[in-house]
Amino acid sequence: MxxxxxxxxxxxxxxxxxEISYKEIIEEVYxxxxxxxxxxxxxxxxxxxxxxxxxxxxxxxxxxxLAGIPIAQxxxxxxxxxxxxxxxxxxxxFIPPYSATVIENLExxxxxxxxxxxxxxxxxxxxxxTSFFGNVQNPWGKNLVPGGSSGGSASAVSAxxxxxxxxxDTGGSIRQPASLCGITGxxxxxxxxxxxxxxxxxxxLDQAGPMARTAEDCALILNEMCSHDEKDTTSLEDEIxxxxxxxxxxxxxxxxxxxxxxxLSSLNNDVVEIYHNSLKEFESLGAxxxxxxxxxxxxxVPTYYVVAPAxxxxxxxRFDGVKFGMRSxxxxxxxxxxxxxxxxxxxxxxxxxxxxxxxxxxAGYYDAYYKKAQQVRRLIKNDFDNAFKNIDVIMTPxxxxxxxxxxxxxxxxxxxxLEDLFTISANLAGLPAISLPNGxxxxxxxxxxxxxxxxxxxTILNFAHMYQNETNWHMYTPEGIKQ
Amino acid sequence: MDKKTVTTISYLSRLKIDGEKEEKIIKDLSxxxxxxxxxxxxxxxEIAPLKNPLEKTAKTRKDIVTAKNLxxxxxxxxxxxxxxxxxxxxxxx
Numbered sequence: 001m002x003x004x005x006x007x008x009x010x011x012x013x014x015x016x017x018x019e020i021s022y023k024e025i026i027e028e029v030y031x032x033x034x035x036x037x038x039x040x041x042x043x044x045x046x047x048x049x050x051x052x053x054x055x056x057x058x059x060x061x062x063x064x065x066l067a068g069i070p071i072a073q074x075x076x077x078x079x080x081x082x083x084x085x086x087x088x089x090x091x092x093x094f095i096p097p098y099s100a101t102v103i104e105n106l107e108x109x110x111x112x113x114x115x116x117x118x119x120x121x122x123x124x125x126x127x128x129x130t131s132f133f134g135n136v137q138n139p140w141g142k143n144l145v146p147g148g149s150s151g152g153s154a155s156a157v158s159a160x161x162x163x164x165x166x167x168x169d170t171g172g173s174i175r176q177p178a179s180l181c182g183i184t185g186x187x188x189x190x191x192x193x194x195x196x197x198x199x200x201x202x203x204x205l206d207q208a209g210p211m212a213r214t215a216e217d218c219a220l221i222l223n224e225m226c227s228h229d230e231k232d233t234t235s236l237e238d239e240i241x242x243x244x245x246x247x248x249x250x251x252x253x254x255x256x257x258x259x260x261x262x263x264l265s266s267l268n269n270d271v272v273e274i275y276h277n278s279l280k281e282f283e284s285l286g287a288x289x290x291x292x293x294x295x296x297x298x299x300x301v302p303t304y305y306v307v308a309p310a311x312x313x314x315x316x317x318r319f320d321g322v323k324f325g326m327r328s329x330x331x332x333x334x335x336x337x338x339x340x341x342x343x344x345x346x347x348x349x350x351x352x353x354x355x356x357x358x359x360x361x362x363a364g365y366y367d368a369y370y371k372k373a374q375q376v377r378r379l380i381k382n383d384f385d386n387a388f389k390n391i392d393v394i395m396t397p398x399x400x401x402x403x404x405x406x407x408x409x410x411x412x413x414x415x416x417x418l419e420d421l422f423t424i425s426a427n428l429a430g431l432p433a434i435s436l437p438n439g440x441x442x443x444x445x446x447x448x449x450x451x452x453x454x455x456x457x458x459t460i461l462n463f464a465h466m467y468q469n470e471t472n473w474h475m476y477t478p479e480g481i482k483q
Numbered sequence: 484m485d486k487k488t489v490t491t492i493s494y495l496s497r498l499k500i501d502g503e504k505e506e507k508i509i510k511d512l513s514x515x516x517x518x519x520x521x522x523x524x525x526x527x528x529e530i531a532p533l534k535n536p537l538e539k540t541a542k543t544r545k546d547i548v549t550a551k552n553l554x555x556x557x558x559x560x561x562x563x564x565x566x567x568x569x570x571x572x573x574x575x576x
Contacts, residue, residue: 430536
């Protein structure tokens with residue numbers, strides 16, 4: 001029996017049929033990690049502790065919903081007594097004295113955190129090429145990027161090492177790598193999942209979510225990830241539904257918004273064809289297509305590249321070499337300690353964003369850039385509010401094309417920023433959105449994005465699950481279609 | 484965006500830009516600012532800024548002591564500390 005490429009649902013069934021022990025599952029995970037070392041998907045492993053937990057499950061039967069399910073944690077979540085680097089040199093030696101609420105919730109549900117996954121430094125990147133710990137490889141082809149910033153998580157799930165991983169999404173960092181690696185990834189509504197213990201990048205945009213092989217598995221994990229958390233002042237108190245219950249609802253007469261302002265002409269032709277085929281599939285399931293207008297959508301990327309750097313420059317001011325993380329040697333005074341530590345600790349992309357943030361927040365530019373971007377942000381949110389009066393979901397391609405080669409975006413940061421063209425608006429408006437595999441282009445997967453209304457994860461999971469019932473794109477692995 | 488501006492914002496950011504990287508940084512930042520300048524074409528008269536998608540004021544908690552004394556754990560992860568304090572280079576001569 002193997003767990004490679006298996007879903008959580010399948011592993012749970014293997015456990016209940018006594019086809020595999022908890023310890024055998026975890027041992028296979030570490031075997032798969034070693035076989036896939038070239039992917040560079042992990043920064044830190046948690047082997048001894050994980051085996052111990054698995055043995056405990058073998059010795060004492062458990063009713064926990066995700067008992068013994070191995071999960072990879074993005075290295076942006078603080079994990080008690082386990083190194084947490086955020087992909088940065090500045091946190092190279094940081095061992096947190098506490099765990100993020102997401103990690104606590106998942107472990108309380110029985111998940112075993114088998115290790116911490118590689119990522120773009122401080123989640124700033126769309127190709128996992130900015131990590132201090134090196135590039136992550138996409139299992140679908142040599143030298144292909146896995147996307148970013150949750151590139152290690154996407155790569156590990158895609159290679160079948162673990163059935164699921166956690167990710168975080170500030171402008172597309174769950175959905176874009178999910179698309180490029182052929183897996184399913186969901187960014188919940190802003191405030192649905194606690195941000196406590198997540199290393200902050202842009203606090204008004206950051207949200208954690210699940211990455212897995214299927215929408216159904218995403219629902220299983222989301223059920224456990226969500227909680228109202230007093231420790232996060234933006235954590236919502238709204239009722240948390242059982243996301244599994246609505247997966248099989250009929251799509252008959254449900255309305256799909258198609259954004260007529262979206263210019264698809266700059267996209268790879270195959271992406272457009274695959275997108276239209278998916279829409280036809282949803283029509284055959286009974287859903288209707290409705291034209292909608294989001295006139296300010298094209299302003300999402302420039303708006304984001306003011307708001308996100310502004311918040312990042314403020315959040316990352318805490319890294320100063322005093323209370324935790326690395327500290328540079330040979331400094332003559334406190335000022336030099338700050339400057340030298342930060343200059344040696346941060347990589348180029350992080351520095352670039354801190355500088356932009358300082359610029360747009362500085363005296364004389366605040367109104368022209370930061371306030372202006374926040375005003376346009378409201379226009380973008382208003383567009384979504386209007387559109388959702390008449391529709392249930394919005395569909396777009398997740399990405400402009402499939403995985404690209406490492407280094408191919410050159411050194412122009414804007415080319416990389418445009419990778420998140422379709423994903424960023426959901427973060428600006430705080431809406432939930434999912435990416436699921438909907439086709440292959442020259443044996444490279446690509447994804448469909450479904451954006452939902454505020455707090456309506458259930459509906460996007462329902463659409464995604466019904467699609468996966470009818471199609472097999474989510475069954476493709478880098479080694480061919482799953483049997 | 485010129486050398487003087489980059490010097491100012493790198494000071495505000497407490498970052499030192501190496502001489503050989505300065506030109507590239509000026510070019511990148513200029514391109515990014517030029518890219519986001521398209522926002523200026525949008526009429527936002529009387530549009531209130533959206534700071535956060537929830538638009539709720541931060542919720543207050545009941546005044547109950549929940550904090551534990553984590554001094555030892557916190558000082559342990561510091562790059563330099565004694566039993567009571569974080570240590571930094573001398574500030575007052």
